[in-house]
Amino acid sequence: MRITREEIVRLRKRHRGYLITLATEVALLLLLPVAQGSIWLLSGSLIVLALVLMVFVSRYSPLRKTRPLIYGLGGLAIALELIWHLTLTTQPALGRALTIPHVIVWLVFLSLAVIRKVKTLNREPFVTVSVVMGAASGYMLVGLAGGLLLTAHWVLDPSAFDLTALPAVGSTTALPNVVVAPALMAAAFTMLTTIGTTVLKTSHVSGQVVTTVITVVGQLYVAILIALILGRFRWRA
Known part of the structure; x- marks a missing residue:
């Protein structure tokens, strides 16, 4: 397979984007304890991640048809994040009403980013360290999407959660969803890695369904990615 100089340049920039994306996701995960006391930190980290996905990965992806869609959803997610906060x-009632649309847009954006990441990885001409890091960054995206799914579930049905396993939410606070968001994001990663979490009640069906969805999607991501890569190399052989 012959690769042009232009394609090599795009390939290198895309691989650099994989590393930047993974570094951003790891930094977001490590900053979750700090975000517990800073309501803008988690949102700022998500905005930075969205920009990284659009500027350093999607921009150089060979998938051009869905590029405008990822840009539009990313821009909308960033705008809603700022408006939501x-x-x-200023208007807590309106902010709470915007929580579900805000979370849904982020979920769709991250889900599309994961799908594009899998398709792009499947088209990589070589399996390098950067490509492996790109696969890892896709797995982290699944965890972040799971955290947003838990946030939506918290807004819709807080009775599914064990309040003793979450940060205290005072009755007078205007930002209950923001207060628990870092804890829910961390809990999603424990579900993703099948460690389990105590934030959801075992007796609550909807909570167990969410746990199962996050866990199964994480395992399917790994299985599908491995199958695609092995299938490509077997076909080449």
């Missing part, structure tokens, strides 16, 4: 501060 501002309204939670």
